[in-house]
Amino acid sequence: MDLKRVIVGVSALTVHSTKKLLLGKKVFITILVALFVAAVMGYAGSQSRDPANEGTNLMDVLILFFFMPVMAMIFGSSLIRDEIDDKSITHIATAPLDRAFSYVGYYLPLAIVVSVSMVIVTSVGMVAFFGQHSHGGDALDIYIAFVVLVTIGSFVYSALFLAISVLFAKPVLFGLFYAFIWEGFIGSLPGAIQNASIKHYLRSLGSGWVDSGDIHAWNQASDAWGSGVVLLGLMIFFIFFGAYLFREKELA
Amino acid sequence: MTPPASSPSLIIDARALSKWYGQVIGLNNFSLQISPGITGIVGPNGSGKSTLFKVILGLIKPNVGSITVLGKSPWRNSDLHSSIGFCPDYESLPVDSTGREYLTLIGKLHMMESSALSKRIKEIVGIVEMSKALDRKTGGYSKGMKQRMKIAGALLHDPDLLILDEPLSGTDPLVRKDMIDLIKRLNKEHSHNIIVSSHVLFEIERMTHNVALIYRGRAVASGDISEIRNLIDRHPHNIIIEGDGTLALAKILLDQGYVVSVAFNDSKSSLTVQVTKPDDFFNGLPALVDMARCSVTNMYSLDDNLEAVFKYLVGR
Numbered sequence: 241m242d243l244k245r246v247i248v249g250v251s252a253l254t255v256h257s258t259k260k261l262l263l264g265k266k267v268f269i270t271i272l273v274a275l276f277v278a279a280v281m282g283y284a285g286s287q288s289r290d291p292a293n294e295g296t297n298l299m300d301v302l303i304l305f306f307f308m309p310v311m312a313m314i315f316g317s318s319l320i321r322d323e324i325d326d327k328s329i330t331h332i333a334t335a336p337l338d339r340a341f342s343y344v345g346y347y348l349p350l351a352i353v354v355s356v357s358m359v360i361v362t363s364v365g366m367v368a369f370f371g372q373h374s375h376g377g378d379a380l381d382i383y384i385a386f387v388v389l390v391t392i393g394s395f396v397y398s399a400l401f402l403a404i405s406v407l408f409a410k411p412v413l414f415g416l417f418y419a420f421i422w423e424g425f426i427g428s429l430p431g432a433i434q435n436a437s438i439k440h441y442l443r444s445l446g447s448g449w450v451d452s453g454d455i456h457a458w459n460q461a462s463d464a465w466g467s468g469v470v471l472l473g474l475m476i477f478f479i480f481f482g483a484y485l486f487r488e489k490e491l492a
Numbered sequence: 493m494t495p496p497a498s499s500p501s502l503i504i505d506a507r508a509l510s511k512w513y514g515q516v517i518g519l520n521n522f523s524l525q526i527s528p529g530i531t532g533i534v535g536p537n538g539s540g541k542s543t544l545f546k547v548i549l550g551l552i553k554p555n556v557g558s559i560t561v562l563g564k565s566p567w568r569n570s571d572l573h574s575s576i577g578f579c580p581d582y583e584s585l586p587v588d589s590t591g592r593e594y595l596t597l598i599g600k601l602h603m604m605e606s607s608a609l610s611k612r613i614k615e616i617v618g619i620v621e622m623s624k625a626l627d628r629k630t631g632g633y634s635k636g637m638k639q640r641m642k643i644a645g646a647l648l649h650d651p652d653l654l655i656l657d658e659p660l661s662g663t664d665p666l667v668r669k670d671m672i673d674l675i676k677r678l679n680k681e682h683s684h685n686i687i688v689s690s691h692v693l694f695e696i697e698r699m700t701h702n703v704a705l706i707y708r709g710r711a712v713a714s715g716d717i718s719e720i721r722n723l724i725d726r727h728p729h730n731i732i733i734e735g736d737g738t739l740a741l742a743k744i745l746l747d748q749g750y751v752v753s754v755a756f757n758d759s760k761s762s763l764t765v766q767v768t769k770p771d772d773f774f775n776g777l778p779a780l781v782d783m784a785r786c787s788v789t790n791m792y793s794l795d796d797n798l799e800a801v802f803k804y805l806v807g808r
Binding site: 334339 | 513546549551552553568570571572573574576578580582583584585586587588589593594597598600601602603645
C-alpha cells in the first residue's frame with residue numbers, strides 16, 4: 241500500500257466532494273431547516289416562561305432527535321448512490337486508489353458537511369430562542385453541549401447512511417424507515433429496546449452534559465463513557481462495513 | 493485451438509470469460525488476445541463491448557474464465573489503473589465541475605504534483621483542442637466537447653493503454669473525422685496502445701486494420717480487417733438502387749450469376765438487389781446501367797448495419 245498515494249487521493253476526493261456538497265442543491269435544505277428551526281424556536285422563545293428547560297427540550301427534540309438523522313440521511317443516502325446511478329463514479333472507480341480508501345474520501349466530506357449544517361441549524365435555533373432571554377452562561381453551556389452532540393451525531397449517522405447508500409439501490413426508502421421508524425419510534429419506546437438506537441447513546445452523553453430539560457432528568461440514560469465507546473464503535477463499524485461493500489461492489 | 497500461454501507482449505489476454513447479470517448474458521465463453529497498437533472492437537449494440545471493457549477495468553468480475561490486462565488481473569487491482577485510461581460511452585463528467593476541476597481531480601488521484609499537473613493539463617487540452625473550454629462547466633459542453641474532455645481525462649496520466657468505448661457515438665461527421673485523426677495521432681505520435689469500440693465497421697477501418705468482432709457476448713472473428721472483409725464479402729449483400737428505368741435494370745440483373753434476388757420497394761423506382769459477390773456487382777454495374785438505359789440517382793448498401801453480417805458469421 242502506497243501511503244502517500246492514499247493520503248493524496250483521499251484528500252483530493254475529500255476536497256472535491258466537500259465542494260460538491262456545499263455548492264449543490266441540497267444546501268438549500270440546510271437553509272430551509274435553519275429557517276424552520278428559527279421560526280419554531282423563535283416563537284417558542286417568545287412565549288416561554290421557563291427558558292432553560294423549554295429551550296433545552298426543543299434543542300433535544302427538534303434538532304437532536306428529528307433533524308439530526310434526517311439531515312444525515314438526506315446528504316448521506318445520495319452522495320455515492322447518485323454517482324453510481326449517473327455513472328459519474330467511473331473516474332473514481334478507475335483511479336489508482338483502492339476503493340476502500342475512495343470510500344473514506346466520500347465519508348469525510350459527508351460527515352464534515354452534515355456537521356457544519358447541523359452546527360448552523362443548532363446556532364440558529366439557539367439564537368432564536370435564547371436570544372430573547374438573559375441566560376448568558378447557562379445558554380452557552382447548553383449550546384456547547386448540543387454543538388458537540390450534533391457533531392458526534394453527524395459523524396455516526398453519516399457513517400450509517402453512507403453504508404446504506406452502497407448497500408441498497410433505493411437508500412432513501414431504507415433511510416426513511418430507519419430515521420423515522422427505528423430512531424423515531426423504537427428509540428422512544430420504554431425499556432431496553434431503545435438502547436438499539438443511535439439516539440439513545442447521543443442522549444445518554446447529553447444527559448451528563450446538560451443541567452436542564454428532560455434530557456438531564458432522563459432516567460434511562462446509559463453510562464456516558466460507555467455511550468461514547470458505543471458511538472465510536474458504531475461509527476468505525478459502519479465505515480469499515482461501507483468501505484468493504486464499496487470495494488466488493490460491481491459497478492455495472 | 494488452445495491459445496498460447498499469456499505473453500507479456502499481449503495487452504489483453506481473455507480466456508473463456510463469461511459474465512451474466514441474472515438472466516442476461518453479457519459475455520459468453522469469450523476469448524480474445526489483443527496485441528499492442530490500435531485494436532478495434534466492433535459489434536452491434538448490446539453485443540458485449542461495454543461489458544468487456546468493464547471486466548478489463550475491474551469494474552465487474554467475470555463469473556467464469558480469466559483475464560489479464562498488461563499482464564495483471566484487473567479485479568480489485570487499483571494499481572493497474574495507473575496504466576489505463578478509460579473514456580466511457582456514457583456521460584460521466586461531473587456536470588457541476590469545470591473541465592479544469594475535473595482534470596485536476598483526475599490528476600490528483602493519479603498522484604500528479606500541482607505544477608506538473610497544471611503543465612500536463614495545458615498540454616493535454618491542447619492535444620484534444622479543448623483549451624478554450626477548459627474553465628467552462630462540463631454540463632454546458634456539446635457532445636463532441638464532452639467526448640474530447642473524457643479523452644483528455646483518460647490521457648492525462650499518460651497511460652500505456654487507452655480504452656475508448658464508442659468515442660464517435662452521437663458526434664457529427666466533422667467531429668468524427670477529428671476524433672479519428674486524434675486517435676490515430678495518439679498512437680502514432682504519442683505511442684499509446686488503444687482499444688476502441690464501435691458498432692460501425694467502416695469507422696474502425698479508418699483507424700486500424702486490426703479488429704475483433706463481437707456478437708452476442710462472443711468474439712466471432714479477429715485479425716486483419718481485410719481478412720474479415722473477405723469473410724463478410726461471402727455473405728449476400730443487400731443493395732438499394734434508386735433511379736429511373738429500374739424495371740429494365742432489374743431484368744438484366746436477374747441474368748447475372750452473382751445476383752441472388754431482385755425486389756421492388758414501395759416506390760417502383762427503388763430496387764433491393766441481393767448479391768453474393770459485391771465486388772463483381774459494383775464493377776459490372778456501370779455497363780448494366782448503360783445496357784438498361786436507366787439513370788441511377790442513389791445507391792447504398794443496407795449492410796452498414798452489422799447485425800446481418802454477425803448473424804452470418806455465427807451461422808444464424
